[in-house]
Amino acid sequence: MVRCSCSLLRRYGNFMDNLRLFAKGGAGGMGFPRLGGEGGKGGDVWVVAKKRMSLKNIKDKHPQKRFVAGDGANSRISALKGEKGLDYEIPVPVGITVTDERGQIIGELNKEDDRILIARGGLGGNLLSNFLPSKGQKRIIHLDLKLIADIGLVGFPNAGKSSLLSKISHAKPEIANYAFTTLKPQLGKIIYKDFKQVSVADLPGLIEGAHMNKGMGHKFLKHVERTKQLLFVVDVSGFQLSSKTKFRSAFETIILLTKELELYKEDLMMKPSLLAVNKMDLPDAKDKFSELMNQLQNPKDFSHLFEKDEIPRKTLKFQNIIPISAHTGEGIEELKNCLRLSLDEQSNQENEKFSEEQLLNLRNSKLSYIDSSSESSRMEITKGH
Missing domain, CATH: 3.40.50.300 (P-loop containing nucleotide triphosphate hydrolases)
Known part of the structure; x- marks a missing residue:
């Protein structure tokens, strides 16, 4: 068994394949008790797969690795329904697996424009909450890159x-x-x-x-x-x-x-x-x-x-x-x-398997329709007697 030298590990570190970051949804807006106005919902934080992106790009551009969505607007006389806060979209490379602090997989981004919600915005104040808004979700997540x-x-x-x-x-x-x-x-x-x-x-x-x-x-x-x-x-x-x-x-x-x-x-x-x-x-x-x-x-x-x-x-x-x-x-x-x-x-085998599964699903749905139609007919006959 052989261990790599520290210098090799440092050089490998120039290529980033994992990143830990903090995300927070925006807070909801205040409601307007006198007129029953509802505050706007806080913005959400998403990760979105984009081409020509790398985790190093994200770290260089956002060294604090902190991403916060916009707050919802307060309800007011001129706009009783407050506007939703701005969402925050974090561009990430294709091939990312998103996990939470416990290592639970939140989702995967396997093609361009795939997206995953990682932090929800808080609800705006309304009658049910006594017109008080809720805070946005706070979350620490891990982005793990696996090349496709x-x-x-x-x-x-x-x-x-x-x-x-x-x-x-x-x-x-x-x-x-x-x-x-x-x-x-x-x-x-x-x-x-x-x-x-x-x-x-x-x-x-x-x-x-x-x-x-x-x-x-x-x-x-x-x-x-x-x-x-x-x-x-x-x-x-x-x-x-x-x-x-x-x-x-x-x-x-x-x-x-x-x-x-x-x-x-x-x-x-x-x-x-x-x-x-x-x-x-x-x-x-x-x-x-x-x-x-x-x-x-x-x-x-x-x-x-x-x-x-x-x-x-x-x-x-x-x-x-x-x-x-x-x-x-x-x-x-x-x-x-x-x-x-x-x-x-391999592609032909996968296509054949997909076609077989689709055909099987179609047959099952037809059988279910026939069974339900037969049951309906029996019920009508029973009612007629």
Whole structure:
């Protein structure tokens, strides 16, 4: 197990994926007892998903992280019904989960213009409240960003994920020959000849123990949750983080990555997955790839390589295994085609499932209508007798 240095964590901190803030709804306006006037309702505070927004933008613009809506207007002779206070809309990135102080999820913002009410305004004074207004709701909330992408790249540090992202998309991530090149999530887009776009997220490399928040830990793993599919990227020659850590072969890397995902959240194991075996331009790469394929086809024969607690309960079955070289470009076009086909197949399955559910709901509603009509007919016959 290896811990990241403080300097790495500080550099990762430049990318913000969570923010705590205070929100308060506006107070209601005073009523007008003599004429029965009603004060205006206080404004509400909303979070609204907007493109090209970041949590860092919010913090820089509002360092106090305090958001208060407008108060409702008092009732008066010229306007017995006071005007509602101004709402406050906080623009946030797409992909935000909003939780309260207890960690309870208030809602999610998964597409542009999605909105969630986080603090209600107080009611204006009226006859029932003896014309006294109520205060607005006070609330501390947490904004937690989880990147939304079609494909999430999963791999140990220095597996070549950043190089791969630069090859298949227009993204320009930092690339270097040392661990933890990716210190913050990078997003790229594959653009196909028919202008179909597939988004790919390159996420900070895992290490053993990431599910326990070691290394980049949960900062990496939570972003995997909202990707449609996973693309495992492994070095055909294996991986060793430092001279003090154990060397892991490509097969061991895949098993340990799978275990980290399983321990963090078992639902991740349900996502369709593909495997890119990188650095096929290195000497003896073909022999090592053949050895890896044999191990993947007969994983139980190699269980002795692991401690019992390192073996996942469920072994991932990859839809495609593609040997590539992000350095020379070998296998890149095949990989892009496999990603496209896999996503199209998933989309078709989801559409079929949705159509089946709609048809089932339609049939059930028809049966309910027939049953109620039959019941009505029986009641009419009974009344006639």
